[in-house]
Amino acid sequence: MAVRTLPRLDAYAGNPEKKLTLYMLMLGFAALLLGTLFGPLQSFNYGGLDLYPYLKPLIQSYYQGLSLHGVLNAIVFTQLMAQALLVYFPARELGYRPNMTLAWVSWWMAFVGLAIAAIPLLLNAASVLYTFYAPLKAHWAFYVGAAIFVLSSWVSVYIVLQMWLRFRRENPGKITPLVTYMSLIHWLMWFLASLGLVVEVAVFLIPWSFGWIEGVDPLLMRTLFWYTGHPIVYFWLLPAYVVAYTILPKQAGGRLISDPLARLAFLMFLLFSIPVGFHHQFADPGIAPGWKFVHTVLTMMVAVPSLMTAFTLAASLENAGRARGGKGILGWIRALPWNNPSVLALLLGLLAFIPGGAGGIVNASFTLNQAVHNTTWIPGHFHLQVATLVTMAFMGTAFWLVPHLTGKPLVKPGLAWASMWLWFIGMFIMTFALHWMGFLWGIPRRAHIAESPAAMAAYQDSLPWMVMNIISGIILFVAAIFFFYVIFATALQAKRDFSEHQEIPFTEAVSKPEGNALALMTDRVWFWFGVAAVLILVAYGPVLLQMFTNLNPVPGMRLW
Amino acid sequence: MNHEEHAVIERFERGWLIFGVGMIVVFVVLIAYTMANFGGSIPVGTERVDATKVRTEGQFANPRLEQVGNEYVAYVQAFAFGYSPSEMRVKRGRKVTFYVTSPDVQHGFMIERTNINVQVIPGEVARVSHTFKEAGEYTIICNEYCGLGHAGMISKIVVEE
Numbered sequence: 001m002a003v004r005t006l007p008r009l010d011a012y013a014g015n016p017e018k019k020l021t022l023y024m025l026m027l028g029f030a031a032l033l034l035g036t037l038f039g040p041l042q043s044f045n046y047g048g049l050d051l052y053p054y055l056k057p058l059i060q061s062y063y064q065g066l067s068l069h070g071v072l073n074a075i076v077f078t079q080l081m082a083q084a085l086l087v088y089f090p091a092r093e094l095g096y097r098p099n100m101t102l103a104w105v106s107w108w109m110a111f112v113g114l115a116i117a118a119i120p121l122l123l124n125a126a127s128v129l130y131t132f133y134a135p136l137k138a139h140w141a142f143y144v145g146a147a148i149f150v151l152s153s154w155v156s157v158y159i160v161l162q163m164w165l166r167f168r169r170e171n172p173g174k175i176t177p178l179v180t181y182m183s184l185i186h187w188l189m190w191f192l193a194s195l196g197l198v199v200e201v202a203v204f205l206i207p208w209s210f211g212w213i214e215g216v217d218p219l220l221m222r223t224l225f226w227y228t229g230h231p232i233v234y235f236w237l238l239p240a241y242v243v244a245y246t247i248l249p250k251q252a253g254g255r256l257i258s259d260p261l262a263r264l265a266f267l268m269f270l271l272f273s274i275p276v277g278f279h280h281q282f283a284d285p286g287i288a289p290g291w292k293f294v295h296t297v298l299t300m301m302v303a304v305p306s307l308m309t310a311f312t313l314a315a316s317l318e319n320a321g322r323a324r325g326g327k328g329i330l331g332w333i334r335a336l337p338w339n340n341p342s343v344l345a346l347l348l349g350l351l352a353f354i355p356g357g358a359g360g361i362v363n364a365s366f367t368l369n370q371a372v373h374n375t376t377w378i379p380g381h382f383h384l385q386v387a388t389l390v391t392m393a394f395m396g397t398a399f400w401l402v403p404h405l406t407g408k409p410l411v412k413p414g415l416a417w418a419s420m421w422l423w424f425i426g427m428f429i430m431t432f433a434l435h436w437m438g439f440l441w442g443i444p445r446r447a448h449i450a451e452s453p454a455a456m457a458a459y460q461d462s463l464p465w466m467v468m469n470i471i472s473g474i475i476l477f478v479a480a481i482f483f484f485y486v487i488f489a490t491a492l493q494a495k496r497d498f499s500e501h502q503e504i505p506f507t508e509a510v511s512k513p514e515g516n517a518l519a520l521m522t523d524r525v526w527f528w529f530g531v532a533a534v535l536i537l538v539a540y541g542p543v544l545l546q547m548f549t550n551l552n553p554v555p556g557m558r559l560w
Numbered sequence: 561m562n563h564e565e566h567a568v569i570e571r572f573e574r575g576w577l578i579f580g581v582g583m584i585v586v587f588v589v590l591i592a593y594t595m596a597n598f599g600g601s602i603p604v605g606t607e608r609v610d611a612t613k614v615r616t617e618g619q620f621a622n623p624r625l626e627q628v629g630n631e632y633v634a635y636v637q638a639f640a641f642g643y644s645p646s647e648m649r650v651k652r653g654r655k656v657t658f659y660v661t662s663p664d665v666q667h668g669f670m671i672e673r674t675n676i677n678v679q680v681i682p683g684e685v686a687r688v689s690h691t692f693k694e695a696g697e698y699t700i701i702c703n704e705y706c707g708l709g710h711a712g713m714i715s716k717i718v719v720e721e
């Protein structure tokens with residue numbers, strides 16, 4: 001048999017890690033595309049407009065769509081972005097190649113896990129929302145797929161740890177470079193944080209879904225879920241902070257004001273992200289108010305590194321604006337490169353983070369939380385964070401990273417720019433409306449109100465806010481079309497040009513870490529890892545011990 | 561950037577952090593104060609029950625609103641998809657203590673225009689109390705996803721003069 005092999009040019013021959021990063025990114029954006037489709041429909045629901053009857057052949061209910069929206073956006077998309085960026089960036093900074101075998105193992109685990117979990121989700125056999133509160137019981141494939149998907153992140157933890165240990169070995173006495181430090185802290189934090197979810201799914205939910213155990217304790221399941229469920233927001237947020245600290249200032253034309261303070265902020269996230277989960281359970285019976293108060297205080301501590309970040313970023317951006325000739329108290333803001341879609345995405349996202357952070361303090365305030373728990377205030381709050389800052393940071397990064405990885409130029413930068421403005425405006429209107437609907441009228445989240453005459457009658461006073469939801473849904477739909485067009489058209493075009501290889505635009509710092517006492521202290525990574533573990537034991541140990549030794553199992557149910 | 565500017569930035573930063581941490585301390589004190597003084601609306605667990613027997617055994621087998629002296633006590637079942645008793649009537653200005661649990665999955669028990677907002681968990685009995693200061697109708701809303709009928713899981717409590 002005559003086989004004629006065409007000489008196939010492997011564009012990634014010299015840089016296999018680029019291909020891997022691209023695959024992680026594009027799998028993530030594919031998940032976001034599907035997940036986001038339901039967003040506008042949900043906004044219409046909160047505007048009293050019900051389009052779900054038209055989806056019937058494909059999507060059986062609002063709650064099936066909402067499960068897809070939550071899982072694909074908040075769990076799948078975000079984790080894949082972390083696995084793409086915070087493995088590739090430290091590798092580039094150190095000049096190392098990550099262990100490629102393991103890196104592909106992590107990609108395949110994510111892909112296979114996602115595929116397995118997607119089947120019951122798409123067949124309406126796992127419409128339990130992304131929190132899968134027991135005793136609602138999904139098909140086993142949902143839990144098994146989710147477990148494989150999440151465990152793929154442990155491979156990323158290991159890969160980054162390996163690179164860092166190699167750096168330590170080869171550079172004794174040298175301080176860890178900033179991007180590597182941040183990535184390492186992020187992964188170590190996530191390793192500790194993910195334990196709750198892993199135990200919940202592997203020890204309880206999988207055996208339960210196979211019928212090996214009769215019931216599970218719903219309060220313990222909630223507690224394990226929120227053990228991971230709060231720090232998961234930092235797992236989403238920290239990659240965005242890495243971009244904001246180490247890349248944005250350079251793209252804006254300036255420098256990072258302080259490297260040691262950036263390290264301190266990340267270290268505080270390692271310490272305080274996890275022992276705070278009870279602030280999601282303020283309304284739960286079965287956890288003593290004293291413990292809830294302890295978590296409230298620790299939650300407030302997590303605001304500190306974000307306050308530090310706000311300051312350092314504002315100062316670094318001012319540095320950039322002034323370097324570009326901005327004058328006066330506010331002139332530097334105008335002088336920033338707003339026309340660059342990558343910079344624009346971050347600037348707008350950070351702007352949304354200000355009301356987002358303030359709202360977070362309300363939620364964390366035990367007694368205030370009573371007024372907003374499980375109302376639309378909550379999705380209003382976290383869309384400012386995860387769907388605006390975090391998502392826009394990844395979108396803005398993709399605008400330069402996809403060209404950097406593929407050698408393919410960004411298609412239609414003007415459309416990319418417009419998509420970021422529309423996304424920001426749409427999210428602003430939507431979150432504004434959701435906050436007030438929840439706060440003023442107690443309108444519940446996760447409710448297909450447009451379908452229920454009783455609900456529409458009960459909430460009719462909120463009509464003006466409902467109209468805003470519809471408007472925001474339309475704007476966000478257009479924004480999403482623009483964005484996904486740009487990103488997929490860029491990645492799929494045939495044109496490729498590696499002649500002008502760009503380096504990653506890492507920022508230089510004004511205050512350097514070398515010889516700085518604070519920076520040296522933060523670099524004692526294992527010591528701080530131990531402190532974080534002890535804090536968790538103190539804040540969670542007694543309560544978990546008591547729950548594990550007094551299980552009150554309840555059989556599963558399917559009510560959708 | 562020269563040394564002087566750097567010193568200025570550091571001063572601003574210190575000021576900002578002191579302000580931020582100060583605000584946090586104020587918030588924590590306020591929360592502790594409200595917990596100590598308005599604690600009745602914070603859900604507390606009073607006992608654990610067998611969720612599969614809630615409908616047949618114990619206090620909740622007979623969901624009801626009782627008048628006890630000058631106050632009320634209510635035993636409420638939140639189930640898929642409604643509440644039992646389905647409607648409650650109380651007099652203005654009297655304390656109402658609710659005990660709530662679920663025989664099936666998780667639900668919410670939120671009374672609009674009050675601070676009552678309970679995560680109802682099967683197997684756990686929650687207690688909250690409230691004194692209605694104004695007469696009128698208050699909607700009770702399930703605010704935890706519990707299945708297909710969730711959005712219509714609404715009831716009410718009528719407060720009379």
Ligand code: HEM
Pocket residue numbers: 036038039040041042043046066067069070073074077129130131379383386387391430444445446447448472473476477480
């Ligand atoms: C077009 C953009 C989007 C729109 C219009 C939108 C709209 C909404 C609405 C209205 C809800 C509330 C639904 C309910 O409580 O019943 C919701 C829930 C949610 N959204 Fe979005 N969203 C968008 C994008 C995103 C993105 C990018 C993320 C995360 C990366 C995200 C994460 C979530 C999560 C985690 C929930 C909660 C799901 C649950 O309660 O189970 N959304 N979204």
Ligand SMILES: [Cu+2]
Pocket residue numbers: 229230233279280
């Ligand atoms: Cu939280």
Ligand SMILES: [Cu+2]
Pocket residue numbers: 667668702703704705706707709710711713
């Ligand atoms: Cu419900």
